Amino acid sequence: MSLIVLIIACTIAAYLLGSIPTAIWYGEAYFGIDVRKHGSGNAGATNTFRVLGKRAGTxxxxxxxxxxxxxxxxALMMYYGHLIGWEECQNLKLLFGFAAVLGHIFPVFSNFKGGKGVATLLGMVMSVHPEAALVCMVIFFLVFISFNYVSLGAIIASLSFPILLLLKAFGPExxxxxxxxxxxxxxxxITHRKNIVRLIKGQESKISLRSKKA
Structure with missing residues (x-):
């Protein structure tokens, strides 16, 4: 198998892996509920938290x-298998990770209607640059705990990633x-455009980590 064919095959595999509709399959298997028919109608972790609770959402x-x-x-497996060099490995990480995120947003296993890609993107950046990813996670939780908006935390954390890479502490990159x-x-x-509109209007739903009192 030529390297180009292998890269194409791995890209397809990454997309299919990202396409696994975790929220849908988990909700149907353990709760008999299709999360797309409840809450925001989104097949992602945030709506799972909202509809099925913290344990299921986690x-x-x-x-x-x-x-x-x-x-x-x-891409790391290909590198350690001596199929590609380190620079090619870094570039292919981006390709395979992007394919997985696209798979999560447009999953072939659920009519191309999935989540917003935040959790899958987190997994991607953890592989690409673990240190910057951990800082982004801290930023997300600080924003989330402060304002109880998952969408706001996701947007700010995703912007933080490339900005952090511009700093000498995380580079040269x-x-x-x-x-x-x-x-x-x-x-x-783009995937959070409706959330942004609701945030501006003050209509975005809040999620609290603290249990509600009876």
């Missing part, structure tokens, strides 16, 4: 993040990774 979040990490790390980071931020903005 499970979906972790699995969706793992999808992104595994798909992106296919591949310029392509930085550019790709800003493109991914743009994609997050």
């Amino acid at each position: 499970v979906v979040l972790l699995i969706d993040a793992i999808k992104g990490w595994v798909a992106t790390s296919i 591949n310029t392509l990774v930085i550019v790709f980071g800003f493109l991914l931020f743009g994609m997050i903005v």
Whole structure:
């Protein structure tokens, strides 16, 4: 098998991995509920938190993040298998990770209607740049805890990733990774465009980590 054919096959595999509709399958298997018919109608971790609770939401979040990490790390397997060099590995991480995120947003297993890609994107950046990804996670939780808006935390955290890579503490970094980071931020903005409108109007739903009192 030529390298080009292998890369194409791995890209398709990454997309299919990202396409696994965790929220839908988990909700139907353990609760008999299709999360797309409740809450915001979105097949992602946030709506799972809203509809099925914190435990179910956490499970979906972790699995969706793992999808992104595994798909992106296919490039590492190729590198350690001496099929590609380190620079090619870094570039292919972006390709495979992006394919997984696209799979999550447009999953072939659920009529191309999936989640917004945040958790899968998190898994991707954990593979691409773990240090910056951890800082982004802290930023997300600080925003979320402060305002109780998952969407706001996701948008700010996704913007933080490429900005962090511009700092010397996280570089020098591949310029392509930085550019790709800003493109991914743009994609997050697009998938959250309705949330942004609701945030501006003060109509966005809040989610609290604290249990409600009876």
